[in-house]
Amino acid sequence: MKSGFRLSFWLFLAPVLLWLFLLIVLPHIDLLLLSFRGENDMGDLVWTIDNYKNFFIEPIYWYTFVRTALYAIVTTLCTFVLALPVSFYIVKLARPRTRGFLTVLLLLPFWVSELVRVYGWMILLRESGVLNYFLLKTGLVQQPVEMLYNDVTMIMGLVYTSMLFMVVPLISAMESLDDSLIEAASDLEASRFTILRTIIIPHCKPGITSGAIVVFMLALGNYLTPNLMGGKNSLWFTEQIYNQFIASFNWNQGAAFGFLLLVLSSCIIWVGLKLSRHRLGEVAA
Amino acid sequence: MKKITLLTAACCFFMATAVQAETLKILTWKGYAPQVLIEKFEKDTGIKVEATYSNNEEMIAKLRATRGAGFDLAQPSQDRISSVQEKYKIYQPVDYGKIDAKLFIPSMLDAVKANTKVGGNSYAVPFCWGTSGLIVNSDKAAEADDWNALLDPQYKGRISYRLKRPTLIAMGYALGYDPFALYSDAKGYKEMLDKVAEEMIRTKPLVKNYWANGDALLESMRSGEVFVAMAWDNGGWKLHDENKAIDFKAPEKGALGWIDTFAIPAKAKNVDAAYKWINFMMAPENAAYFTSQEKVPTASLGANAHVSAEVRANFDRSFPKETIDNIKWYPPVPAKLEIMEGKILDKIKAAK
Amino acid sequence: MANDLSVGNLIRSFGDFTAVDNVSFDVPQGSFFSILGPSGCGKTTLLRMIAGFDEPSSGTITIRDQDMRGVPPNKRPVNLVFQHLALFPMMNVADNIAFGLKRRGMKSTEIVRRIEAILERVDLPGYGKKQIRQLSGGQKQRVAIARCLVMEPSVLLLDEPLGALDLKLREQMKVELKKLQAKVGTTFIYITHDQSEALVMSDHIAVMNEGRFEQVGSPRELYSEPQTPFVARFVGDNNVWSGEVVESGERLTVRTGEELLFTTRSHKSYAKGSRVDLFLRPEALRIEPTDTNDLNTFEVDVKTILFDGANSRLLTVMPGGHELLVSLPQNRQFDHIRPGDRILLGWHPDAGLCFKV
Numbered sequence: 001m002k003s004g005f006r007l008s009f010w011l012f013l014a015p016v017l018l019w020l021f022l023l024i025v026l027p028h029i030d031l032l033l034l035s036f037r038g039e040n041d042m043g044d045l046v047w048t049i050d051n052y053k054n055f056f057i058e059p060i061y062w063y064t065f066v067r068t069a070l071y072a073i074v075t076t077l078c079t080f081v082l083a084l085p086v087s088f089y090i091v092k093l094a095r096p097r098t099r100g101f102l103t104v105l106l107l108l109p110f111w112v113s114e115l116v117r118v119y120g121w122m123i124l125l126r127e128s129g130v131l132n133y134f135l136l137k138t139g140l141v142q143q144p145v146e147m148l149y150n151d152v153t154m155i156m157g158l159v160y161t162s163m164l165f166m167v168v169p170l171i172s173a174m175e176s177l178d179d180s181l182i183e184a185a186s187d188l189e190a191s192r193f194t195i196l197r198t199i200i201i202p203h204c205k206p207g208i209t210s211g212a213i214v215v216f217m218l219a220l221g222n223y224l225t226p227n228l229m230g231g232k233n234s235l236w237f238t239e240q241i242y243n244q245f246i247a248s249f250n251w252n253q254g255a256a257f258g259f260l261l262l263v264l265s266s267c268i269i270w271v272g273l274k275l276s277r278h279r280l281g282e283v284a285a
Numbered sequence: 286m287k288k289i290t291l292l293t294a295a296c297c298f299f300m301a302t303a304v305q306a307e308t309l310k311i312l313t314w315k316g317y318a319p320q321v322l323i324e325k326f327e328k329d330t331g332i333k334v335e336a337t338y339s340n341n342e343e344m345i346a347k348l349r350a351t352r353g354a355g356f357d358l359a360q361p362s363q364d365r366i367s368s369v370q371e372k373y374k375i376y377q378p379v380d381y382g383k384i385d386a387k388l389f390i391p392s393m394l395d396a397v398k399a400n401t402k403v404g405g406n407s408y409a410v411p412f413c414w415g416t417s418g419l420i421v422n423s424d425k426a427a428e429a430d431d432w433n434a435l436l437d438p439q440y441k442g443r444i445s446y447r448l449k450r451p452t453l454i455a456m457g458y459a460l461g462y463d464p465f466a467l468y469s470d471a472k473g474y475k476e477m478l479d480k481v482a483e484e485m486i487r488t489k490p491l492v493k494n495y496w497a498n499g500d501a502l503l504e505s506m507r508s509g510e511v512f513v514a515m516a517w518d519n520g521g522w523k524l525h526d527e528n529k530a531i532d533f534k535a536p537e538k539g540a541l542g543w544i545d546t547f548a549i550p551a552k553a554k555n556v557d558a559a560y561k562w563i564n565f566m567m568a569p570e571n572a573a574y575f576t577s578q579e580k581v582p583t584a585s586l587g588a589n590a591h592v593s594a595e596v597r598a599n600f601d602r603s604f605p606k607e608t609i610d611n612i613k614w615y616p617p618v619p620a621k622l623e624i625m626e627g628k629i630l631d632k633i634k635a636a637k
Numbered sequence: 638m639a640n641d642l643s644v645g646n647l648i649r650s651f652g653d654f655t656a657v658d659n660v661s662f663d664v665p666q667g668s669f670f671s672i673l674g675p676s677g678c679g680k681t682t683l684l685r686m687i688a689g690f691d692e693p694s695s696g697t698i699t700i701r702d703q704d705m706r707g708v709p710p711n712k713r714p715v716n717l718v719f720q721h722l723a724l725f726p727m728m729n730v731a732d733n734i735a736f737g738l739k740r741r742g743m744k745s746t747e748i749v750r751r752i753e754a755i756l757e758r759v760d761l762p763g764y765g766k767k768q769i770r771q772l773s774g775g776q777k778q779r780v781a782i783a784r785c786l787v788m789e790p791s792v793l794l795l796d797e798p799l800g801a802l803d804l805k806l807r808e809q810m811k812v813e814l815k816k817l818q819a820k821v822g823t824t825f826i827y828i829t830h831d832q833s834e835a836l837v838m839s840d841h842i843a844v845m846n847e848g849r850f851e852q853v854g855s856p857r858e859l860y861s862e863p864q865t866p867f868v869a870r871f872v873g874d875n876n877v878w879s880g881e882v883v884e885s886g887e888r889l890t891v892r893t894g895e896e897l898l899f900t901t902r903s904h905k906s907y908a909k910g911s912r913v914d915l916f917l918r919p920e921a922l923r924i925e926p927t928d929t930n931d932l933n934t935f936e937v938d939v940k941t942i943l944f945d946g947a948n949s950r951l952l953t954v955m956p957g958g959h960e961l962l963v964s965l966p967q968n969r970q971f972d973h974i975r976p977g978d979r980i981l982l983g984w985h986p987d988a989g990l991c992f993k994v
Contacts, residue, residue, distance in 0.1 A: 058628075060635050067635075122501075128508035146442070149494045183690055184723035188737035188788065189711045198736070202727040231494045235635040246342040247449070248627030249349075249369075 035255035051256030061240065065260070068237040069268060071151070071226075072219035075158040079166045079215050080208065082159065087170035088200070092179065103171075106164055114161060118228050121157055122148060149231025157229040158219050165218060166211040173207025174200070209276060213269055220265050237261060308333040309558040312344050313360040314545065316579045317412070326565050332558045341365050348375040353551030358559040363544045364615035366401045366408055372620055376548045378406035383560040388567040393584040397546055400617050409546035410563060411584035413575070416540035416612055417451050419513060420521040424530040426512040431537040432459035434513045436488045443512035445502060448495040448634055450626050451541055455515055456481040458538045458613075465616050474622060478629045486636040495634070506531055519580035522599040533599075535608045542612040544584070639701075641666045641792050641824040642687065647696035649682055656682040657693075658848035664792070664826060664841075669818050671827045671835040674845035675871070680828045683845070684794055687826070688717045701791050711740075716785035717794040721801060722777055724769045730756075730780055731765030737788045755787045759817065774802050775810060782814075786821060795827045799834060811837050832872050836860065844868050864904065866992040869916040876922075876961045878915045879994065882907050889991055891915055895957040899933045901989035913991045919950055920964040921988035924971055925981050932983035937961060939978045953980070 038048040055061045090102050109117055124130050125147040132144040147153055177200065185195045201208065226236035241261070244254030309332050311318055318336040326334060337356070339347065344361050353375040361369075370376050386394065389411065398407040421429045426440055432455045435444055446452045457464035457477050467474040493511055496502040499520060505511040506524055518540070521533025547563045549556060565571060572583040573591030580596055589597070642664040649657040656679040664670045672680045685691040687698055689710035698705040700714055716737075725733050731752050738748045756762050759779040764772075772780065778798060785793055799807045799814075815838045818825050829835050835842045836856040843853045844867070852864045863869035870877070883898070884890035885906055891899050891913060901915055926932055937953040940960070951963040951974065963982065965971055974980065 060628075060631050064631070064635055126505075126508075127510045146493070178721070178723065180719045180721060180723035181725060183710070184717070184719055185725075185736070186690075186710045187688060187715075187717045188784070189740040190736070191711065191740075194740060199725065199727075227497065232489060232492060233635070233637060235631060239634075240631060243627055243631060246346045247630070248624045249345065249372075250624050250627065251349075 031255040031258060034252055035259055037252050051253050052260070054253065055256065055260055060235075061257070064235050064240055065237050065264065067235075068220060069264070071155060071158075072216050073268075075155055075162065075219040076212050076216045078155060078159045079162050080212060083163060083166035083170055083211070084196075084200075084204075086163075087167050087174055090167075091171055091174040091177075092182075106167055109160070110164060114224050117161065118157060118225055121153075121160070121229060125153060148229060151230065151234065154226055154230035154234055157225040158222060161222070161225055162215040162218050165214045169207040169211040169214075170204055171207075173204040177203045205276070209273070212272070216269065216272075217265065220261070307331070307555060307558060308335055309358065309555055309562055310356045311336045311358045311360070311562070312339055312347065312356040312550075313358075314338060314340065316581075317360055317545070317575075319575060319578055322566070322571055322574060325571070326562065329565070330558070330561055332555075332561070334562070345369050345373075345375070348550055349373050351552070353377075353553075355552075356550050357553040357555045358562060359548050359550055360412060360545050361409075361548055362615065363397050363400050363409060363411070363546050364617050366546065366548060367403050367617040368620040370401075370403045370408055375551050376408045377551050377553065377556075378408060379410055379547075379549065380560075381407075381410075384410055385564045385567070388564065388569075388585055390584050390586050393544065396614075397544060397584075401546070401548070409548040411544050412547050412563075412566065413581045413583040414542060414544045415581050416518050416535065416542050417455070417515060418518060418521075418536050418540040419534045420506060420516045420524065420531065421534050422506065422509070422512045422531045425509070429513045430534060432456065432515075435459065435515060436484060436491070437513075438488075438491060440513050441491045442493050443510070444492050444514070445494055445496050445505060445511045446492070446515035447497065448630055450623070450630075452515060453478060453481055453626055453629065454541060455536075456485060458536070460484060465613060468616060468619055468622065471619075471621055471625075475625060478625060482629045482633055485633050489633075489636060518603060522580045522596075522603070525599065526595070533603050535603060535611070539611040539613040540608070542614040544614070639666050640664060641701060642826065643697075643699040644683075644687070645697040645699070647683070647686065647698065648694045649679075649686060649691065650694050655848050657686070659696075660845075660848075660850055661696075662843055662850065662853055664824055667822050667824055668840040669815065669825045669827065669838055671829060671839035671842045672845055673829055673832055673835040673842050673872070676830055678845045679848040680830075680845050681796060684717070684796055684826070684828050687792070688715055688794055689713045714791040715794055716788050716790040717796060718781050718785055718798045720796045720798065722781040722798065724777060724781055724784070726769050728769070729765065730761070730767050730769065730772070733769065733780060734765075734784045734787050736784065751787055755783045758786070758821070759783045775806050778802065778810060779813075782817070786823065790823065792824045792826055795825060797829050797831075799829075799831075807834075814838055836872070844871060846871075863916070863990065866914055866916070866994075869990065869992065874919055874962060875916045876919065878917075878959070880913060880915055882909055882911045882913055882991075885909050888986055889913075891991060893959075895955055895959060897933075897935050899989065900986040901933075901991055902987055903991035905993075907991070907993050912994045914994055915989055915991050917984060917989045919962040921984050922961070922963045922982050923984065924951075924963060924966075924974075926983040929983055932985055933989075934981060934983040936979055936981055937963075939974055939976050939980060941976050942974070953982070 035051055036047055036049065037045050038050050040046045040048075055065075086106075090099055094102055122129070126132070127144045127146045127148075129147075131147065132141075135141045136144060181199055181203070182195055185199045190198065221238055223236065223238045223242065226234045227239055230236070237257070238261075241254050241257045244250045244257060311334065313336055315338040318334065323334045323336070326332065341362055344359055345365065348356070348359060352373075359376075366376065381398075393411045393414070397409055397411040401407050401409040419429060419432075419434060421434070425443070426434065428434075429437070429440070434440065435446060435455070436459060437444075446455075454464045457467075460477075460480060462477045462480075464474070464477060467477055493505070496505070496514070499516070502511070502514055502516055503520055503524060506514060507527065518533045518535075521531065524531040525533070547559075549559050553559060566575070567583070567585045569585055569587040570591050572585030572588035576582055576588060577593040577596050580599060582600065640663040644663075645661050647657055647660045648655065658679070660683065672683065674680045682691060686693050689705065689708060703714075705713060725736065728736070734752045734755060735748050738751060752765055753762070756764055759782060761776060761779055761783070764776070764780075769777065769780075781798065782793075799810050802810060811834055818838075827835070827838065836859075839856055841853060842856055842859055844851045844859065846867050852859060852868045854862075859868060859872045863872060869875055878891075878893040878899075880891040880893040880899075882889055883892045885908060888900050889903055889907065891901060893899065893915070899915060903913070907913060923932070926934070935955070937955050940952045940954050942965075943950045943952055947967060949965040951965060953961050953963055955961065961982075
């Protein structure tokens with residue numbers, strides 16, 4: 001009986017392991033090897049750590065990474081601040097029927113591709129766009145205002161794209177929050193803000209952490225939104241990887257950047273978890 | 286018993302997929318394989334055509350990743366073939382015996398042969414050509430007639446260009462260098478790039494955005510958000526059809542001329558079909574259809590007679606004899622330059 | 638004596654449904670006041686309006702002479718012990734109790750002192766560092782009450798806090814709550830659907846039904862002098878006959894469905910021929926009375942003996958099939974009775990009470 005169980009266990013596990021190995025582990029090993037290769041002055045391929053050294057020596061590279069990481073953190077914070085009241089409204093205040101409707105409404109933008117979503121914003125915000133048209137019509141501005149191609153717009157775009165990934169874990173965390181806890185806090189003379197700080201946020205902490213990790217990784221790994229909405233100054237780290245692979249034909253450098261992104265973003269998340277005193281296992285559960 | 290049935294069914298399925306109509310997989314630019322021509326070709330030959338749209342850099346990256354497999358035909362620009370071929374060996378030599386030479390303008394065929402020569406073999410035949418220059422809205426920027434317009438403070442916030450290597454070269458010309466002459470002098474080229482970067486960073490506030498998508502640029506020109514842009518000639522002609530004030534202008538220092546080619550990937554499965562397609566596309570009436578549609582002239586001899594009058598008018602307006610003679614054709618790019626250019630482009634983009 | 642809470646003509650309606658229908662009452666300072674009623678009678682709505690979680694449609698709520706209209710829950714001098722206690726699971730016992738004090742901006746040394754004092758008072762000294770999940774049901778109960786009492790509210794509201802406990806603990810907590818209330822002297826308003834909780838602990842009880850107060854009085858008054866048939870049925874056990882008045886006067890004579898004639902009393906006099914319900918407590922029935930003068934008597938068959946120690950009863954059945962509960966006296970005098978025996982029952986006319994249907 002026991003050996004039968006073991007056999008079927010391995011039988012079912014094998015495809016998963018195979019899939020993991022073939023599609024995830026192998027290509028990464030290949031990329032890792034690639035990242036340690038480079039040309040010497042003679043144009044021959046040799047083993048080297050220059051690709052990694054370049055990242056720290058060349059200011060543009062690490063500057064771009066720091067910038068990308070900071071903006072990803074800002075995006076995560078903004079998304080959280082926006083998603084909290086939205087999820088609270090959906091879970092605690094809206095009627096059951098409105099609730100489903102609102103959730104669908106949140107989901108709706110994800111039925112089209114990210115490209116379409118970003119172009120939608122561009123149509124709205126561009127100098128000759130819909131918003132400017134109304135501003136001019138109502139006489140609020142005399143000259144059309146360019147609202148695209150700056151960092152604020154880019155962050156707004158990123159927040160919009162990642163909203164859902166924060167709202168969903170928050171909703172499921174909040175659903176388990178007993179209304180009477182909120183009422184009890186209110187009864188004990190707590191203001192709304194105190195209730196938020198001492199009851200709701202601590203209760204939703206696992207949801208917040210998992211939402212924050214997803215949003216942070218999505219923002220960090222995003223390519224389209226910073227590229228299209230951010231405009232002139234917004235060199236994103238993923239764009240740099242793309243440029244290395246595609247424009248400069250420098251796969252070795254691109255692979256090194258890819259691994260640096262993986263390692264550095266994991267470090268940031270690790271620090272974040274330490275700061276919020278969480279373990280990754282708790283979040284996943 | 287049941288197993289055998291299943292097995293037979295599976296075999297039949299695989300056989301069916303195998304004998305299913307021949308296919309030709311083309312890796313090309315958007316618009317280079319018009320639907321009408323694809324249908325005509327399929328009807329003539331029974332070969333199914335699958336086109337994948339891309340650009341120079343991605344074409345090379347895709348073929349490099351598979352070491353030249355997955356496609357039967359690619360259409361890179363002629364200047365991006367020799368160095369890539371030397372390094373990654375992603376193409377196979379063209380068998381010029383299978384090409385109908387009568388269909389080509391002889392001078393272009395010879396030039397492409399010479400430019401794509403690696404170790405005694407040539408790797409491409411010409412398909413079409415065009416130039417990069419300025420698209421100018423003459424109502425708002427009548428004086429813009431050279432690359433310097435892209436650095437001119439009077440068009441603040443109304444300038445747009447791509448952040449790609451052609452722009453670096455155009456800026457080199459604007460600053461008085463001869464970039465193509467510097468191709469062989471890496472040090473001199475680096476100096477030029479540094480100067481170009483400095484200038485482009487300094488004038489960054491003048492630029493509205495770095496465009497990435499051709500249609501999006503045309504929309505910005507159309508709506509009057511952009512007055513001067515660096516772009517391809519056919520885009521300017523498309524806009525000219527709608528608004529006479531907007532037109533393509535070859536810069537005084539010379540438009541940058543490119544030739545897009547046919548090249549056959551190293552591990553192409555259906556080489557015969559690829560040659561059939563090349564000869565098909567170069568037939569005068571087919572090439573003329575393509576030119577009328579996309580406003581891009583081809584290397585097809587005698588296609589001109591079949592091209593629509595408006596398209597010819599565009600061409601005559603923008604390219605009088607001396608302008609054509611002044612076109613700066615891209616020579617093959619030496620391998621080292623591209624890494625250098627990549628760094629410079631990153632630096633420009635990251636600058637405040 | 639001053640009233641801690643006055644409620645006047647309070648109405649709360651949700652659309653067509655009136656949950657609280659014109660309720661008025663006063664709660665004197667330091668008393669234990671219970672609101673007793675079946676589920677859905679509107680008692681929780683009433684309590685939530687006093688706590689401030691719900692707004693009345695009309696009427697007034699006054700706490701210590703202050704009108705509470707428009708005052709949010711966090712500004713009211715009342716505290717509520719929730720049905721499921723609502724202790725904050727993310728905090729330990731001390732932090733739970735400190736929660737309200739911190740909101741008042743009290744100094745931390747003072748907070749620590751008060752936490753220790755209140756934990757002492759609810760018999761949980763040294764429990765401050767414990768996590769909520771480490772506590773037993775009864776301990777959680779006491780922490781929830783401590784958390785409210787430490788705020789020194791004018792009125793402490795309790796929303797069926799014993800509902801989740803098992804029977805034994807519930808019996809024990811009843812007594813403890815009563816003792817605690819006597820010790821701290823805070824006014825308690827206690828909501829329950831369990832009449833025994835209300836009877837044991839309260840100074841005054843309001844019996845609520847369908848949004849209205851049926852009767853307000855001491856436990857003894859409610860038990861012995863119910864003013865309405867609902868109270869008679871709901872408070873304590875009662876045997877009921879339905880019948881018809883055949884003779885009116887200072888005493889009524891009622892003919893029951895089994896054609897028995899009973900003499901009994903009523904709060905009002907009813908005309909001959911009125912349909913009435915006759916209520917009689919199980920302990921008012923005497924088994925095999927020696928002196929049957931002035932008593933209503935009749936014979937029944939014993940169906941089963943419901944043994945419950947001091948609270949043992951007989952389930953008997955009348956010839957027509959009507960079932961009656963009869964209390965067994967504690968002197969073992971009737972140990973000989975067996976199921977199936979026919980016995981004589983008698984009761985004094987003053988023990989019964991009639992209400993018109």
